[in-house]
Amino acid sequence: xxxxxxxxxxxxxxRFAALLAAKREADADxxxxxxxxxxxxxxxxxDALIELTERFDRLRLTPETLAFSEEEIxxxxxxxxxxxxxxxxxxxxxxxxxxxxxxxxDESWTDRAGATLGWRWTPVDSAGLYVPGGLASYPSSVxxxxxxxxxxxxxxxxxxxxxxxxxxxxxVLLAARLAGVDEVFRxxxxxxxxxxxxxxxxxxxADKIVGPGxxxxxxxxxxxxxxxxxxMIAGPSEILIIADGAQxxxxxxxxxxxxxxxxxxxxxxxxxxxxxxxxAAAAAVEARLATLERREIARASWRDFGAVxxxxxxxxxxxxxxxxxxxxxxxxxADPDALAAKVRxxxxxxxxxxxxxxxxxxxxxxxxxxxTARSARFSSGLSVLDFMKxxxxxxxxxxxxxxxxxxxxxxxxxxxxxAHSLSVAARLEALNRxxxxxx
Amino acid sequence: xxxxxxxxxxxxxxRFAALLAAKREADADxxxxxxxxxxxxxxxxxDALIELTERFDRLRLTPETLAFSEEEIxxxxxxxxxxxxxxxxxxxxxxxxxxxxxxxxDESWTDRAGATLGWRWTPVDSAGLYVPGGLASYPSSVxxxxxxxxxxxxxxxxxxxxxxxxxxxxxVLLAARLAGVDEVFRxxxxxxxxxxxxxxxxxxxADKIVGPGxxxxxxxxxxxxxxxxxxMIAGPSEILIIADGAQxxxxxxxxxxxxxxxxxxxxxxxxxxxxxxxxAAAAAVEARLATLERREIARASWRDFGAVxxxxxxxxxxxxxxxxxxxxxxxxxADPDALAAKVRxxxxxxxxxxxxxxxxxxxxxxxxxxxTARSARFSSGLSVLDFMKxxxxxxxxxxxxxxxxxxxxxxxxxxxxxAHSLSVAARLEALNRxxxxxx
Numbered sequence: 001x002x003x004x005x006x007x008x009x010x011x012x013x014x015r016f017a018a019l020l021a022a023k024r025e026a027d028a029d030x031x032x033x034x035x036x037x038x039x040x041x042x043x044x045x046x047d048a049l050i051e052l053t054e055r056f057d058r059l060r061l062t063p064e065t066l067a068f069s070e071e072e073i074x075x076x077x078x079x080x081x082x083x084x085x086x087x088x089x090x091x092x093x094x095x096x097x098x099x100x101x102x103x104x105x106d107e108s109w110t111d112r113a114g115a116t117l118g119w120r121w122t123p124v125d126s127a128g129l130y131v132p133g134g135l136a137s138y139p140s141s142v143x144x145x146x147x148x149x150x151x152x153x154x155x156x157x158x159x160x161x162x163x164x165x166x167x168x169x170x171x172v173l174l175a176a177r178l179a180g181v182d183e184v185f186r187x188x189x190x191x192x193x194x195x196x197x198x199x200x201x202x203x204x205x206a207d208k209i210v211g212p213g214x215x216x217x218x219x220x221x222x223x224x225x226x227x228x229x230x231x232m233i234a235g236p237s238e239i240l241i242i243a244d245g246a247q248x249x250x251x252x253x254x255x256x257x258x259x260x261x262x263x264x265x266x267x268x269x270x271x272x273x274x275x276x277x278x279x280a281a282a283a284a285v286e287a288r289l290a291t292l293e294r295r296e297i298a299r300a301s302w303r304d305f306g307a308v309x310x311x312x313x314x315x316x317x318x319x320x321x322x323x324x325x326x327x328x329x330x331x332x333x334a335d336p337d338a339l340a341a342k343v344r345x346x347x348x349x350x351x352x353x354x355x356x357x358x359x360x361x362x363x364x365x366x367x368x369x370x371x372t373a374r375s376a377r378f379s380s381g382l383s384v385l386d387f388m389k390x391x392x393x394x395x396x397x398x399x400x401x402x403x404x405x406x407x408x409x410x411x412x413x414x415x416x417x418x419a420h421s422l423s424v425a426a427r428l429e430a431l432n433r434x435x436x437x438x439x
Numbered sequence: 440x441x442x443x444x445x446x447x448x449x450x451x452x453x454r455f456a457a458l459l460a461a462k463r464e465a466d467a468d469x470x471x472x473x474x475x476x477x478x479x480x481x482x483x484x485x486d487a488l489i490e491l492t493e494r495f496d497r498l499r500l501t502p503e504t505l506a507f508s509e510e511e512i513x514x515x516x517x518x519x520x521x522x523x524x525x526x527x528x529x530x531x532x533x534x535x536x537x538x539x540x541x542x543x544x545d546e547s548w549t550d551r552a553g554a555t556l557g558w559r560w561t562p563v564d565s566a567g568l569y570v571p572g573g574l575a576s577y578p579s580s581v582x583x584x585x586x587x588x589x590x591x592x593x594x595x596x597x598x599x600x601x602x603x604x605x606x607x608x609x610x611v612l613l614a615a616r617l618a619g620v621d622e623v624f625r626x627x628x629x630x631x632x633x634x635x636x637x638x639x640x641x642x643x644x645a646d647k648i649v650g651p652g653x654x655x656x657x658x659x660x661x662x663x664x665x666x667x668x669x670x671m672i673a674g675p676s677e678i679l680i681i682a683d684g685a686q687x688x689x690x691x692x693x694x695x696x697x698x699x700x701x702x703x704x705x706x707x708x709x710x711x712x713x714x715x716x717x718x719a720a721a722a723a724v725e726a727r728l729a730t731l732e733r734r735e736i737a738r739a740s741w742r743d744f745g746a747v748x749x750x751x752x753x754x755x756x757x758x759x760x761x762x763x764x765x766x767x768x769x770x771x772x773a774d775p776d777a778l779a780a781k782v783r784x785x786x787x788x789x790x791x792x793x794x795x796x797x798x799x800x801x802x803x804x805x806x807x808x809x810x811t812a813r814s815a816r817f818s819s820g821l822s823v824l825d826f827m828k829x830x831x832x833x834x835x836x837x838x839x840x841x842x843x844x845x846x847x848x849x850x851x852x853x854x855x856x857x858a859h860s861l862s863v864a865a866r867l868e869a870l871n872r873x874x875x876x877x878x
Binding site for chain 2: 083084086087088090091094097098101107109111115116117119122124125138139140171207208222225226228229232233235248250251254255257258260261262288292293294298336340343344345346347348349350351352353354355356357358359360361362363364365366367370371373375376377378379380381383385389390391392393394395396397398400401404405406407408410411412414415416417418419420421422423424426427430
């Protein structure tokens with residue numbers, strides 16, 4: 001059974017704090033193993049990559065067969081049923097339309113001192129997209145990771161995905177093609193992260209590596225962070241739903257379960273101001289669990305990490321939600337806009353009963369790569385900005401240097417950086433000589 | 440002597456590649472030591488903090504004396520000479536004015552399907568600012584780290600700075616006050632990062648930790664990344680100057696040395712299209728090195744990592760610069776705007792001979808916390824956005840759900856996520872029943 005909490009009970013605060021502190025993922029101690037694999041790929045390049053792929057994926061590759069050929073992709077893509085292709089195309093279109101609006105603007109202005117200031121955004125040259133194999137190999141994730149890179153203007157977009165025993169999901173290849181991925185390699189794990197960082201055979205180094213992965217992939221990304229850019233270290237996923245008593249309990253139950261079915265360490269939390277609705281929704285979850293295909297996983301998640309919380313009122317619900325800082329937040333209440341205005345920390349907000357979170361996973365438009373495990377306190381979902389960087393620009397006129405240069409000299413001297421001070425002073429002296437010459 | 444390269448020589452490409460690959464920083468193997476300190480602070484809180492501060496900074500504190508009191512700050516600040524105070528105030532004003540322009544806009548729109556989409560930016564609740572002690576304790580860095588946080592709207596801004604043997608730089612405290620820092624603690628090293636991550640005594644946990652530090656601080660930040668947000672892992676700093684033959688060699692020499700004097704692993708590179716200017720600038724560096732206060736440091740940096748490169752022409756210079764992706768780029772040429780348009784990767788660009796890089800360190804306005812060690816390929820300098828996060832928003836009308844829901848169902852089914860599919864289907868069925876009812 002999930003945790004039931006009521007704000008009426010005296011131990012509410014302690015129990016809510018315990019829920020927040022609960023650890024949802026075992027520490028997989030794979031850091032050393034990931035480090036060894038990275039060092040091996042860095043030192044031996046494509047040879048290491050091929051050996052590791054044989055060991056982990058039972059697949060014997062050569063430098064020539066590391067990449068999917070265009071013909072292989074053509075053949076796989078041709079097997080996708082038209083309905084699935086159409087759905088993927090609609091998703092790709094909507095995701096691209098949303099992300100195009102994220103393209104940032106350059107700025108430039110001249111201030112009163114005569115300094116021209118501003119900044120300019122440019123895309124990274126190349127991005128590497130990691131796609132997990134097996135169960136977690138989602139075509140929707142390919143779209144969500146690749147499209148923002150393409151919209152940003154990334155020149156080369158490389159995808160790595162393990163194909164254990166040679167198995168591949170044709171929809172993943174179709175998604176890669178729709179999203180404009182340039183090359184797809186059949187490698188996974190920490191070895192793929194190493195190849196994308198330092199290059200290995202046909203795999204060239206990327207400037208930025210994004211995409212979800214298992215514990216080895218996460219450990220490898222943490223280690224190469226700084227040599228290349230990375231997106232984030234993804235943890236177990238969560239949904240928080242704030243619902244009033246007027247909602248359909250079955251809809252809310254399905255939304256909770258659509259998180260719980262992802263994996264056993266996923267978390268689904270319902271907060272309501274109506275104790276009767278809390279009971280009805282919990283009962284609806286049990287009813288749906290009886291027949292759900294992935295009921296084993298969903299039941300474990302709901303039992304171990306699920307929570308049903310009766311708050312004092314909807315304002316209190318928003319406060320509690322901010323302490324969770326959920327990845328996904330559904331506001332199924334009469335006035336969701338008013339409630340959303342009170343929320344400060346959430347990866348994505350879904351407003352009203354007609355917006356199940358699953359819409360956001362596929363076709364809504366916003367990105368489904370979102371900050372997990374309370375990191376919405378300080379980070380954002382994946383966006384076009386993750387594939388761009390900003391260069392600041394400054395240009396002093398002689399007058400601007402005369403106006404603000406002396407303060408720079410003073411500060412450089414106070415920091416004992418003489419060359420800094422002299423670099424300004426030499427120019428100021430030239431200006432003074434010029435001014436004297438004019439007199 | 441620094442490296443001299445000419446594009447005319449047959450081994451140019453190899454030697455330039457070697458320059459790019461040169462390692463400028465010894466691997467300090469402090470990761471385990473940092474991990475032990477973090478674990479200690481996490482487990483024992485303020486007791487560990489006090490013990491570690493006694494051991495590393497030879498300073499015996501209590502939970503009550505960990506923070507500077509307002510009176511202590513008042514007394515320190517009163518000792519700052521008026522000229523330095525005025526310079527710091529001018530810098531703070533200009534930095535704030537520049538960063539206020541970075542405040543992002545929220546967006547919201549309704550598309551043809553009837554989906555209302557958008558996003559909203561909110562500040563992080565709390566930020567921790569690390570300030571190194573000793574030589575690297577720069578008041579300008581306090582302004583550069585704290586002001587963007589304040590402009591973003593961060594509610595609580597906590598600063599940690601070690602005070603070895605009780606020593607403190609009054610200008611650092613004045614900068615903290617001018618920038619609106621809320622509290623200042625006398626702790627440093629990995630232990631300060633632990634305290635800012637999990638809290639320790641009077642130090643409360645922060646959501647985001649920024650600021651430069653030594654190898655222990657960098658290792659600790661890398662380890663807590665994910666539990667809190669961090670800015671970047673700073674490496675040794677560099678400048679690249681592209682200058683034509685019409686420049687003043689002494690000015691360029693001083694600009695090169697203003698990077699070299701920072702520390703022995705700093706890097707200063709001059710690229711010019713004029714061999715005679717290359718020789719003149721190198722001679723000017725030697726002349727200035729004879730008398731520079733920090734000549735020991737600057738000479739070691741220039742000797743070990745300095746480079747003077749004669750490019751085929753200015754376009755070639757821009758190409759080479761992009762391969763370096765320098766932290767600081769000065770364009771001292773007749774038409775710096777035209778050349779800047781050809782540059783893709785740089786942390787900050789300084790245009791024209793009247794804009795020495797030192798202006799950007801203090802009073803220009805743009806941030807001086809910039810991506811080092813080639814990371815301008817994928818990352819940006821510190822900005823207001825580092826202290827904010829974006830929540831995506833989606834709201835479906837019933838019509839929008841009817842239009843795009845079926846595609847979401849199809850994709851959920853193809854990913855074998857039944858609850859996802861059912862959460863959409865249950866609502867679509869209600870819509871269909873409604874439509875039938877109307878018939």
